[in-house]
Structure formats: structure tokens, C-alpha cells
Amino acid sequence: MVSIKDVAEHAGTSFKTVSRVINNDAGVREETRERVQAAIDALGYRPNSAARMMRNQKSGVIGFISDEVVTQPYAGELLLGAQEVASEHDKVLMVVNIEHDRKRQQRAIDMLLERRVEALVYASYYHREIELPQEMLQVPSVLVNCFTTEAVLPTFVPDEVQAGYDATRLLIEQGHTRIGMITLNPQIVAAQKRLEGYRRALDEAGIAFDAELIVRGEPRFDEPAESACVESAVGSLMALDKRPTALVCGKDEFAMQVYFLLARFGLQVGRDLAVTSFDNQRLIAPGLTPGLTTMELPHLEMGRAALRCLFNRMDDRSTRLIPFSPIVRESHRLKA
Amino acid sequence: MVSIKDVAEHAGTSFKTVSRVINNDAGVREETRERVQAAIDALGYRPNSAARMMRNQKSGVIGFISDEVVTQPYAGELLLGAQEVASEHDKVLMVVNIEHDRKRQQRAIDMLLERRVEALVYASYYHREIELPQEMLQVPSVLVNCFTTEAVLPTFVPDEVQAGYDATRLLIEQGHTRIGMITLNPQIVAAQKRLEGYRRALDEAGIAFDAELIVRGEPRFDEPAESACVESAVGSLMALDKRPTALVCGKDEFAMQVYFLLARFGLQVGRDLAVTSFDNQRLIAPGLTPGLTTMELPHLEMGRAALRCLFNRMDDRSTRLIPFSPIVRESHRLKA
DNA sequence: TCGATGAATGACAACGTTGTCGAACATTAA
DNA sequence: TTAATGTTCGACAACGTTGTCATTCATCGA
Incomplete structure (x- = not known):
């Protein structure tokens, strides 16, 4: 050379x-x-950047450790937001996908530290608690879409409670009082917190909570995978004496299935049932008829916010809740 | 330190x-x-890896330039396959998303070359022709899911013709002879080649080609975005004197819409119309009822193959066609 | 004509590592 | 005992860059 x-x-x-x-x-x-x-x-x-790195004692690299952000639909936006802010500061991301594998995680961290990353980002594709790799404390680090029991690092997670509240509010504002919910696996944070938001919205509107209206759309971690979960969930809602007139779906995939399943009862989303959901999956939400009203996860913004935090040296250990964006289409209101 | x-x-x-x-x-x-x-x-x-790099004159890094592989659903698998093979050889990927932006592309290439990447991968999220950045010839490079007019680098692309053939074959084998096709934007490679495969399958089976059965599901690049494109496509097929009994959809999103649109005519996929499609979007294909039979793009395998090629120094400038995987569910056959 | 001043340039060391070579020491055979 | 051999270890240079300091050269005022 x-x-x-x-x-x-x-x-x-x-x-x-x-x-x-x-x-x-x-x-x-x-x-x-x-x-x-x-x-x-x-x-x-x-x-030769290696020589420069040696002289300057700076790598210009920020490590990005993710469990499966890259392979999951839309979650890659997180990476995109991070990359955007990083390159504004003339830094590059080095991304490693560890696929929930302990050994890979260790290898990734060793590699990144040997390359003298100036900071580390740990990003999970779904909102959950993680066990913090202790080495992350050796360099400025942030957590994105995940958190630890004791807050030791700046943490950026979506505001699930608010999202649950908003998704429910949209329906309440349309006059609904019988509002069903198809929940995610109740062991995950999103399921719990969104339900909390749902209840808060009902309380505030003076609507009594009815446990019958809450059904599960996917199995728990310890249960066998079951494809018909949404089907039976919808079935049980439709079997109620007083059917719900509106439905909050845990994710757009549930909503898609609801559109289909309703046909069995001679019903239609947008005519007989109002629906809101979460994620705004680009592949699904705009393509349904009526278009799906759904709460978009703030992946892009979390990625951005996390990196801005790194550059501002705001290592205050606090947890920042990033708001969802309501993507309002037609499914939350009924046409006569 | x-x-x-x-x-x-x-x-x-x-x-x-x-x-x-x-x-x-x-x-x-x-x-x-x-x-x-x-x-x-x-x-x-x-x-300190910088010091090692200087001594050994090796960076251990492979540059991965992508237009938007990371942000597009499933295409991230490409990255995953590449990462897998790279790490088997103790190399790391440095991924840069350039978002179809000329300046970003130039900056990315400069940065990667200054970091003395040992090789470069250029990956596009959809199969298309690209203008080759000349700097890529300075290091061993491969193209994935994209190609240049004159083949100057090892190139890995999906075998679109074969996929079009297979998707059509599945329907022919079920006895269909009136097989419609909802095509992608005819300006993209996939649309053209899959149609070619479709025609080949018909020819082979002695079925006459009927241009009326070919309709467009999305606008051309030079046309305004139009959401109702699939709707009118299906409409025109259903208005035919002899309606098709089977349908090849250009992508799973089209298929999803077909499932819905058919209801307007009192028809059902799996009962009145057999359907195959392309992509195997995890969010859509398994969730439809009946499950969507679809041709999965070989993203993972292309990523793997491209990196294996780099390590084997097979810089033979040839174009390798990677086969799709048929994901056979129920939609391609009709139940009585 | 002289030294003083400032602009342009170069010599050298250092960053952290590894390859080459030789030195120190122990062990073995004659 | 001596020479030969092998084992263990250290001195030094080099990789390509940048910071520090010194040197060269032209220009200027006295």
C-alpha cells in the first residue's frame, strides 16, 4: 500500500x-x-486509518450490539437512526448481531473493545429486560429498547403505557365502551404495560374493566407455539353475550388475522368492529382495507436519541420513554 | 489504556x-x-487491534455497502448470511447503509478503503442493475442481489426465471390452465424474468399465453404512486369472460390484498382461486388463511455464497443464480 | 552589511504491536 | 572438561501516522 x-x-x-x-x-x-x-x-x-488510530488513540468507531435488530422487519430503523447521528459526528457504527447467543455476545464485546470502540450501544429488537454484560461499563454505553433491573446506564425504551392508552383512547373517542384487547405474550413488557395503558384509558373514561374482554393472541414462552391462538381469541370474544364493538390488537399481524376471522361471523372491520393496533408494519397496515390505525414503535427516534445521548455525555443513568406515533388510518372508526 | x-x-x-x-x-x-x-x-x-493492524497489514474487516438492506423487512437475512460466513473466517463486517445517496456512497467507500477493508460486498435490497463504484476494483469485491451491464465482478442474484417457472408450475400441476399474473413494476428485473419463467411453464405444458391474464399490481417508476393498483388489477381479471382459476402474485403483499378483494366477488382463495406468490414475508404468508404458498427469496444463501466466494478467491466474474425456496402451504391448491 | 523576524520545511520520537536476530542459560555427548 | 545443541528470553526495527522542536531561507529594518 x-x-x-x-x-x-x-x-x-x-x-x-x-x-x-x-x-x-x-x-x-x-x-x-x-x-x-x-x-x-x-x-x-x-x-491509513490504523496508523491514525494509533497516533490519535481514537478509533472513530461505535459498537452496536444487537440481538436480532437487523433481521427483524422494521426494527432496522433503530440502526438507521443510530447510523444517521453517528455519521453526523464522523463516527462509524460497527454492528454485530449476536442472535441471543452467549458466546457470540462475548466474542462480539471482546472484538469491539479490542478495536477500541469509543462507545457501545446495546439494542434489543423487542422491549425486554437484559442481563448487562459487565464490560459495557468500561466505555460510555447506552441501552436501547431494553433495560436492566437496576438502572446503571442511560436507557431508551418505548412508552408502552402511553401507547396502550392512546390506542384505547382512539376507540373511546369514537364512542365505544365495549373494547376488547388481544394481548401479546403476557410475559413481555409490552403486553403488561399496554394493558396498563388500556386500563388507565378506561378508568379515565369511567368505563368498567371487564376481564372477559382481554384475550391472548400468542402463547407464553413456556407454552408450545400455536398458530391458532388468535383464532381462538377472536372466537371467545365473539362468543360473549355482549360482543365488543372495538378491539385493540397487540400487533399488526393479529389485526390482519382479525380482518379475516371476522368474516366467519359475517362481520367486517370498519363496519361492525373498530380496530387499533401496534407496530405500523409497512407490509401490512397500509394494505388492509380499511387501512389499519396503529401505533408506530419509535425505532428511528430511539436510535437517534441513544446516540445523541452518547455524544452529549449525558450518562445520567436515567430511563427515557420515547413516544409512539399514532398512525391514523380508517380502521378505528366505523362507517355506517 | x-x-x-x-x-x-x-x-x-x-x-x-x-x-x-x-x-x-x-x-x-x-x-x-x-x-x-x-x-x-x-x-x-x-x-490493541489498531497496532496489530499496522504490524500485520491486515484489518480483518470486510466492508458491506448496502442501499437499504437493513431497513427492508426480510432482506436483512442477506446481512446475516454474510456475517455468519465472515465470522467463521474471523472477519468482521463493517456495514454502511447508503440509502441510494451518491454522496453517502462515496463517503462510505472512502471510509472503508481508509480502514483497509480486505474486501467489499455491495448488496441491493431488490434485484437491480447498479453503476459500479470504480474503487471497488481496488479490493476483492462481490455484488449481491445486483449486477452491472458488463460483468466485472463475481455476482450473486436470485434465479428469477426459475422462480417464475416454479410458481406457475405449482398451479399447472394442480390442473389449472387459466393462470393470471399480477406483476411487479415491469421496469424491474424480477417482473420481467418471472414473467419469462411463467411463459416458459405455460409453453412447456402446452397452454397458450393470454396477454389478458397479465395485469400490473404496482405503478412504474415514472407513474404516480397509486394504492388502488392491485384493486383494479384484480377487478380487470374478474371482469374477463373466462376468469382465471389460479393466480401468480408478484409479492406477498399483492397476495394479501387478493385475499381481501376476492371477497367482493363472493370468492375465496383456496376454494375458488389458487394462489402462489413470491417473498415468503414472515409477517404475511403464514398468517393468511389458507396459508400462502410462496417462493422465498434466497437472501440468506446469497449472503453466504457471496462471502464464501470472497474467501475462496473465486474472482471469476461469473454470475451465479441462486435458487428460490418454494414454501408450500395451502393456497396453491383448491379444496372442494 | 548585519542581526532580527517570520514563514516554510524537516528530523525525530512516539503510539502498540510482531518479526528477526542474537544473547544467556541449561543440557547433552564426547 | 569442552563443544555442541536446544530452550528461553530480550533488544531492536518496523508498520504509517502526527506532535514537538529545530533548521533553513527569504525578508526587513537599522
Whole structure:
């Protein structure tokens, strides 16, 4: 590889002068600068970042550890937001997908620390508690879409309670009082907190909570995977004496299935049942008829916020709740 | 940061001996090795990869340039396959999303070359022709899911013709002879080649091609975005004197809409119309009833194959067609 | 003509590592 | 005992860069 010395020889200067030129340092005669620049272009010289890193003791790299952010639909936005802010600060992300694997996680962290990352981001694709790799305390770090029992790092998570509240409010405002909910696996944070938001919205509106209206759309971690879960959930709601007139779905996939399942009862979303949901999956939500009103997870914004935090050195250990965006289409209101 | 010299001092040896220990070089007395190891652990020493890179003239990094692989649903699998093979060879990927932006692309390439990547991967999220950044010829490179007019690099793309053929075959084998097709934007490769495969399957089965059965599900690049495109496509198919009994959909999203739209005509997928499609979007295909039979894009395999090619130094400029996987569910056959 | 001043440039060390070579020491054979 | 051999270890240079300091050279005022 061509080095600063080769350029110097070609330009007939000392290599230090070349260094000055590539760093735009003052104190180089214009004529010399041009001569050096010509040599750089002629030889196709590129500064060696490894050498720079050694001198400057800075890598310019931020480590991004994710369980499966990259492979999960829409969650990649998180990465996108992070990349955007990083590159504004002339940093690059080094992304490693560890796939929930302990060994890979350790290897990833070792590798990143050996590369002298200036900071670490740990991102989960779904909101959950994690066991913090202790090495993360050695460099400025943030958690995104995940958290630890005791808050030891700046943490950015979606505001699930608010989202549950908003999704329910949209229906209440349309006059509904019998509002069903198809929940996610109750062991995950989103399921619990969104239900909490749902109850808060009912309370506030003076609507009594009815446990019959809460049904599960997916199995618990310890239960066998079951494809018909949403089907039986919808079935049990429809079997009620007083059927719900509106439904909050735990995710857009549930909503999609609801659109289909309703047909069995001669019902239609948007005519007989109002629906809201969570995620705003681009593949599903806009393509349904009527378009699905859904709460979009703030992935992009979490990615951005986390990196801004790193650059602002706000290592205050606090947990920031990032709001969902309501994507209002038609499914939450009924047409006569 | 603690260096090899600090460790040496702590262990009472020369720093060269420490180097030998961390590299597992022969010729270190067991007792010395243990003493050094203890010092390493005590000080929390980690080798500085920048210094190693300088000495060894190797970065251990492979650059991965993508337009939007990360943000697009399922296409992240491509990245996953690449990462898998890379890490088998003790290399790390440095991923940069350039979002179809010329400047970002240039910045990304400069950055990667300055970091002395050992190879470059250029991946597009949808199969298309690209303009090759000339700098890619400076290091071993491969193209994934994209290609150049003149083949100058090893290229890995999905076998669209075969997929079109297979998707159609599945229906022909069920006895269908009136097979409609909802195509993607005809300006993209997938649309053209899959249609070619469709025609080949018909020819082979002795079924006459009928242009009326080919309708467009999405606008061309130069047309305004239109959400009702699939709707009118299905409408025109249903208005035919001889309606098709089977349908090949350009993507799972089309299929999803078809499931809904059919209801307007009192028809049902799986009873009145057999359907196949492309992509196997995890969010959609398994959740439809009946389950959608669809051709899965070989993203994972393309990622793997591309990196294997890099490691095998097979820079033969040839184009490798990677086969789709037929994901057979129920939608391609009709129940009485 | 001289020293003083400032601008332009170069010599050198250092960053942390590994390859090369030689030195020190122990062991073996004669 | 001596020489030969092998084992263990350290001194030194080099990788490509930038910061520090010194040197060269032209210019200027006295």
C-alpha cells in the first residue's frame, strides 16, 4: 500500500509536509501544497486509518450490539437512526448481531473493545429486560429498547403505557365502551404495560374493566407455539353475550388475522368492529382495507436519541420513554 | 489504556514475552506464561487491534455497502448470511447503509478503503442493475442481489426465471390452465424474468399465453404512486369472460390484498382461486388463511455464497443464480 | 552589511504491536 | 572438561501516522 512516504518521495518533500497537506494544516506554501496534492492523486494515496488510530488513540468507531435488530422487519430503523447521528459526528457504527447467543455476545464485546470502540450501544429488537454484560461499563454505553433491573446506564425504551392508552383512547373517542384487547405474550413488557395503558384509558373514561374482554393472541414462552391462538381469541370474544364493538390488537399481524376471522361471523372491520393496533408494519397496515390505525414503535427516534445521548455525555443513568406515533388510518372508526 | 508494556512491567518480563503469551507462541516457560497471564488478567489488558493492524497489514474487516438492506423487512437475512460466513473466517463486517445517496456512497467507500477493508460486498435490497463504484476494483469485491451491464465482478442474484417457472408450475400441476399474473413494476428485473419463467411453464405444458391474464399490481417508476393498483388489477381479471382459476402474485403483499378483494366477488382463495406468490414475508404468508404458498427469496444463501466466494478467491466474474425456496402451504391448491 | 523576524520545511520520537536476530542459560555427548 | 545443541528470553526495527522542536531561507529594518 502506498504510504505518506511514497507520496513525499514522489513530490520531493519530507513526509511531514505531506501529513500537513492531508490534514490541511497551515504553513505550507501554496505551490508545495499543489505539488503534494498532485502526488497524492497520482499515486491514489489514502491515509491509513490504523496508523491514525494509533497516533490519535481514537478509533472513530461505535459498537452496536444487537440481538436480532437487523433481521427483524422494521426494527432496522433503530440502526438507521443510530447510523444517521453517528455519521453526523464522523463516527462509524460497527454492528454485530449476536442472535441471543452467549458466546457470540462475548466474542462480539471482546472484538469491539479490542478495536477500541469509543462507545457501545446495546439494542434489543423487542422491549425486554437484559442481563448487562459487565464490560459495557468500561466505555460510555447506552441501552436501547431494553433495560436492566437496576438502572446503571442511560436507557431508551418505548412508552408502552402511553401507547396502550392512546390506542384505547382512539376507540373511546369514537364512542365505544365495549373494547376488547388481544394481548401479546403476557410475559413481555409490552403486553403488561399496554394493558396498563388500556386500563388507565378506561378508568379515565369511567368505563368498567371487564376481564372477559382481554384475550391472548400468542402463547407464553413456556407454552408450545400455536398458530391458532388468535383464532381462538377472536372466537371467545365473539362468543360473549355482549360482543365488543372495538378491539385493540397487540400487533399488526393479529389485526390482519382479525380482518379475516371476522368474516366467519359475517362481520367486517370498519363496519361492525373498530380496530387499533401496534407496530405500523409497512407490509401490512397500509394494505388492509380499511387501512389499519396503529401505533408506530419509535425505532428511528430511539436510535437517534441513544446516540445523541452518547455524544452529549449525558450518562445520567436515567430511563427515557420515547413516544409512539399514532398512525391514523380508517380502521378505528366505523362507517355506517 | 493499558499496553503490552504495562503488562510486561507488572509481570517482570520484557514486552516481547508478553506478546508471545497473547499469541500463544512457543518457547515460553510454563511458569513465565502463568505469571504473564496473571498480569494480563490483573490489569484487564486487551490487545490493541489498531497496532496489530499496522504490524500485520491486515484489518480483518470486510466492508458491506448496502442501499437499504437493513431497513427492508426480510432482506436483512442477506446481512446475516454474510456475517455468519465472515465470522467463521474471523472477519468482521463493517456495514454502511447508503440509502441510494451518491454522496453517502462515496463517503462510505472512502471510509472503508481508509480502514483497509480486505474486501467489499455491495448488496441491493431488490434485484437491480447498479453503476459500479470504480474503487471497488481496488479490493476483492462481490455484488449481491445486483449486477452491472458488463460483468466485472463475481455476482450473486436470485434465479428469477426459475422462480417464475416454479410458481406457475405449482398451479399447472394442480390442473389449472387459466393462470393470471399480477406483476411487479415491469421496469424491474424480477417482473420481467418471472414473467419469462411463467411463459416458459405455460409453453412447456402446452397452454397458450393470454396477454389478458397479465395485469400490473404496482405503478412504474415514472407513474404516480397509486394504492388502488392491485384493486383494479384484480377487478380487470374478474371482469374477463373466462376468469382465471389460479393466480401468480408478484409479492406477498399483492397476495394479501387478493385475499381481501376476492371477497367482493363472493370468492375465496383456496376454494375458488389458487394462489402462489413470491417473498415468503414472515409477517404475511403464514398468517393468511389458507396459508400462502410462496417462493422465498434466497437472501440468506446469497449472503453466504457471496462471502464464501470472497474467501475462496473465486474472482471469476461469473454470475451465479441462486435458487428460490418454494414454501408450500395451502393456497396453491383448491379444496372442494 | 548585519542581526532580527517570520514563514516554510524537516528530523525525530512516539503510539502498540510482531518479526528477526542474537544473547544467556541449561543440557547433552564426547 | 569442552563443544555442541536446544530452550528461553530480550533488544531492536518496523508498520504509517502526527506532535514537538529545530533548521533553513527569504525578508526587513537599522
